[in-house]
Amino acid sequence: MNSLYTDFFGKIEREIDHKNGLDISVLYQYYISTHMYTPYFTITPVILKNIEEIGRVFGYLKAVQLPASYRQEYIEKIAAETVHASTAIEGNTLTQEQVTKVIRGEKIHAIEKDIREAKNYYHILEHIRTIAHHAEKFTQHTILELHKNLLSGIDDEIAGKYRLGQVQVGSYLPPESWQVPHLMADFVVWLNQPVPQDLSFIVYAGIAHYQLVAIHPFRD
Numbered sequence: 217m218n219s220l221y222t223d224f225f226g227k228i229e230r231e232i233d234h235k236n237g238l239d240i241s242v243l244y245q246y247y248i249s250t251h252m253y254t255p256y257f258t259i260t261p262v263i264l265k266n267i268e269e270i271g272r273v274f275g276y277l278k279a280v281q282l283p284a285s286y287r288q289e290y291i292e293k294i295a296a297e298t299v300h301a302s303t304a305i306e307g308n309t310l311t312q313e314q315v316t317k318v319i320r321g322e323k324i325h326a327i328e329k330d331i332r333e334a335k336n337y338y339h340i341l342e343h344i345r346t347i348a349h350h351a352e353k354f355t356q357h358t359i360l361e362l363h364k365n366l367l368s369g370i371d372d373e374i375a376g377k378y379r380l381g382q383v384q385v386g387s388y389l390p391p392e393s394w395q396v397p398h399l400m401a402d403f404v405v406w407l408n409q410p411v412p413q414d415l416s417f418i419v420y421a422g423i424a425h426y427q428l429v430a431i432h433p434f435r436d
Contacts, residue, residue: 390432
């Protein structure tokens with residue numbers, strides 16, 4: 217048994233001995249302090265410059281009241297670029313123009329699986345915007361649901377399920393599959409109460425992306 221578990225169970229014994237019972241709140245705080253994911257990073261001048269540039273664009277878009285039709289067109293353009301870039305990494309053969317047509321509901325001649333991937337990805341982006349407006353907190357259920365919808369009709373066997381085996385991404389070996397559930401649990405705790413506090417949401421988004429990719433909780 218490693219020192220972390222020894223310390224944790226020793227804490228349980230001390231709480232029982234000294235209080236003639238179990239103080240769950242104390243144990244919970246102890247568990248969180250020793251287990252919760254804590255990112256280690258440095259905000260370099262380049263990162264700071266990029267954050268400032270993104271902030272200026274974000275501020276401009278919030279301040280300017282764009283016509284509804286133009287706003288929708290702008291969102292669709294960004295969504296199409298995001299869908300194309302993300303699916304192309306996984307081997308999707310659709311061009312940027314084809315992805316745009318798929319999002320608009322137009323028919324194209326292409327591999328059906330690639331079309332389904334683009335449709336699913338776009339619907340996930342729409343769903344994430346809904347979650348951002350209405351959900352009070354992140355949960356593992358939400359993440360699993362997003363993955364299930366993403367792979368629906370593509371690979372239903374693994375859709376919405378954490379991987380059960382080892383995977384490799386280039387030369388990188390993510391954590392073993394048995395570690396994934398508790399790593400994701402810690403990750404979700406951090407998402408809801410990120411530390412350090414009071415950083416830009418852009419930094420938090422970058423950290424979240426990095427950690428999710430590092431865990432690589434799904435086979436695909």
